[in-house]
Amino acid sequence: MLRTEGVTIKFGGLTAVNNVSVHIQKKKITGLIGPNGAGKTTFFNCISGVYVPNSGHVIFDGKNIEGKRGWQINQLGIARTYQVINLFWKMTVLENVMVGMHSRLKSGFWSDIFRTPAQRAEERRAIEKAYEWLDFVGLKDNANDPAGSLPYGGQRRLEIVRGLASDPKLLLLDEPAAGMNTKEKGELDVTLHQILEKGVTILMIEHDMKLVMGVCDYIYVLEHGQLLAEGLPDEVQNNPEVVKAYLGGDDE
Amino acid sequence: MKSKTLDSKKLIALIVGAVVLLALPLVLPNYALLILSFWELYIIAVSGLDLVFGYCGQISLGHAAFYAIGAYGSGMLHEYCGIPVFFTMIIAAFISAAIGALIAYPSSKLVFHFLSLASQAFGEIVYLLISHSPGKITGNYQGFFSDYINLFGYELDSYTSFYYFGLVCVIVFLVIKTFMVKSKTGRAFTAIRENTHAADGMGINVRKYKVIAFSVSAFYTAYAGAMYLHLTKFINPDTFMLKQSVMFLTMLLFGGSGCLLGPVMGSFVVLLVNEVLRALQDYQMFVYGILLLVVVVAMPGGLYGEIMRLVNFIKGKATQKAEVK
Numbered sequence: 001m002l003r004t005e006g007v008t009i010k011f012g013g014l015t016a017v018n019n020v021s022v023h024i025q026k027k028k029i030t031g032l033i034g035p036n037g038a039g040k041t042t043f044f045n046c047i048s049g050v051y052v053p054n055s056g057h058v059i060f061d062g063k064n065i066e067g068k069r070g071w072q073i074n075q076l077g078i079a080r081t082y083q084v085i086n087l088f089w090k091m092t093v094l095e096n097v098m099v100g101m102h103s104r105l106k107s108g109f110w111s112d113i114f115r116t117p118a119q120r121a122e123e124r125r126a127i128e129k130a131y132e133w134l135d136f137v138g139l140k141d142n143a144n145d146p147a148g149s150l151p152y153g154g155q156r157r158l159e160i161v162r163g164l165a166s167d168p169k170l171l172l173l174d175e176p177a178a179g180m181n182t183k184e185k186g187e188l189d190v191t192l193h194q195i196l197e198k199g200v201t202i203l204m205i206e207h208d209m210k211l212v213m214g215v216c217d218y219i220y221v222l223e224h225g226q227l228l229a230e231g232l233p234d235e236v237q238n239n240p241e242v243v244k245a246y247l248g249g250d251d252e
Numbered sequence: 253m254k255s256k257t258l259d260s261k262k263l264i265a266l267i268v269g270a271v272v273l274l275a276l277p278l279v280l281p282n283y284a285l286l287i288l289s290f291w292e293l294y295i296i297a298v299s300g301l302d303l304v305f306g307y308c309g310q311i312s313l314g315h316a317a318f319y320a321i322g323a324y325g326s327g328m329l330h331e332y333c334g335i336p337v338f339f340t341m342i343i344a345a346f347i348s349a350a351i352g353a354l355i356a357y358p359s360s361k362l363v364f365h366f367l368s369l370a371s372q373a374f375g376e377i378v379y380l381l382i383s384h385s386p387g388k389i390t391g392n393y394q395g396f397f398s399d400y401i402n403l404f405g406y407e408l409d410s411y412t413s414f415y416y417f418g419l420v421c422v423i424v425f426l427v428i429k430t431f432m433v434k435s436k437t438g439r440a441f442t443a444i445r446e447n448t449h450a451a452d453g454m455g456i457n458v459r460k461y462k463v464i465a466f467s468v469s470a471f472y473t474a475y476a477g478a479m480y481l482h483l484t485k486f487i488n489p490d491t492f493m494l495k496q497s498v499m500f501l502t503m504l505l506f507g508g509s510g511c512l513l514g515p516v517m518g519s520f521v522v523l524l525v526n527e528v529l530r531a532l533q534d535y536q537m538f539v540y541g542i543l544l545l546v547v548v549v550a551m552p553g554g555l556y557g558e559i560m561r562l563v564n565f566i567k568g569k570a571t572q573k574a575e576v577k
Contacts, residue, residue, distance in 0.1 A: 074455030088446035103455030112435035
């Protein structure tokens with residue numbers, strides 16, 4: 001589904017991501033872990049079009065997508081969430097989801113300003129669909145509240161559902177469980193599996209090892225911008241290199 | 253059931269409002285009708301600015317330029333090409349929209365004060381062009397004379413007829429604005445204002461929508477400029493200086509940006525202040541400064557925002573009382 005080949009990105013003299021090649025399997029949850037500053041989010045930004053890699057390729061559905069802009073990549077079917085919550089604070093919860101649908105709505109400028117029958121029908125369907133999405137993450141009752149008024153866990157769930165609203169093939173989640181309590185994490189686990197059942201592939205950065213090991217089908221480990229290890233959760237967990245990277249080595 | 257009674261209430265309010273607006277020329281003196289006509293065209297100009305500033309979050313200190321393009325464009329198309337006045341207004345507004353798009357395309361990467369400087373520079377360029385035009389085609393500092401609006405043979409030569417014409421224009425422009433902001437296009441504008449980075453991630457072509465916002469905004473303001481010319485029948489470059497852009501911005505911020513009624517209220521209040529303080533015309537910028545300070549310090553949501561807060565406060569009290577009972 002998504003492959004990267006030797007993706008490298010440099011900021012001045014610093015190589016943030018160095019020669020990273022991954023292969024994300026369709027309809028699986030793939031985890032991307034690693035210590036802070038390992039370059040995970042930078043790698044995400046390469047895939048989602050925020051940064052253009054200095055070298056290497058990002059191949060999605062058989063097409064090279066490196067160098068495309070963020071909005072083009074979203075239209076191709078990759079949606080994402082952000083590590084720091086990036087909602088449209090003053091818009092309502094419902095509107096946030098509807099913005100997420102942007103690339104799937106066909107109406108254009110002229111049909112919008114004259115509110116043509118086709119545009120009306122599409123808006124009606126979009127609102128219904130948005131309510132369905134909100135129901136999916138239990139935010140239906142908050143539909144008309146400003147996004148900024150939601151509690152933290154609700155904001156995280158809204159980010160996920162806003163990404164899903166564009167009917168993506170691949171969903172990139174950047175630390176979806178950050179700041180969540182145990183109960184919310186448990187719910188997230190369930191939600192992730194439900195998303196998978198809808199046929200959406202997930203690539204997820206996450207620090208919470210219990211969640212990652214429980215939910216992921218395959219895991220990549222980054223350190224200092226380089227791929228340190230990969231494998232099934234059990235393999236990665238018992239990999240001495242990974243343990244060293246997380247706990248610190250004796251010989252350093 | 254509850255929503256039905258609310259709807260009929262709204263309907264009654266609407267009918268009463270319409271009757272009042274239609275009957276005003278019967279009771280008001282000519283001078284008041286002139287002021288109301290100005291109000292109408294300012295509503296359109298400021299609503300245009302609201303689209304780009306209030307909804308899309310892009311500041312512009314160059315809207316006097318679009319106002320000028322509308323006024324001079326319409327006047328010159330009539331004078332030199334012999335096109336009837338109403339059509340010249342629409343053509344001039346489209347020309348302004350095209351120029352707005354051309355300006356917005358390269359400047360769409362600029363934000364905040366860089367954008368305000370660029371738009372201000374654009375305003376100055378247009379000002380210089382109309383005050384030092386080649387062959388004096390704009391009349392330069394002597395000014396430019398034009399005719400009344402001609403609607404298919406019927407000349408709008410009285411303030412009363414202009415007032416009715418303006419009323420129709422305001423309704424059309426405000427309806428289109430409402431349609432636009434409550435659609436995919438409008439949501440894209442607001443998303444860009446709220447978080448440009450995330451808007452890009454949601455599949456919104458940020459540059460395209462900034463260009464659309466600027467272009468539509470230029471259309472609105474230019475149309476208002478054309479109305480201004482054909483109301484007063486005379487313009488000179490003095491009207492299109494930086495202070496006009498500042499006046500539009502003051503009207504918008506004082507009334508409240510990012511809503512339908514903010515520009516309506518703001519343009520009325522600032523227009524009245526201008527009229528009342530006509531003797532202090534040299535201190536106009538000073539007055540705008542005070543109004544803007546009031547907004548920044550005391551009422552960040554503008555007049556409309558404060559009124560809504562009050563309404564919600566009273567409503568909240570009412571429901572509280574109901575709950576206690």
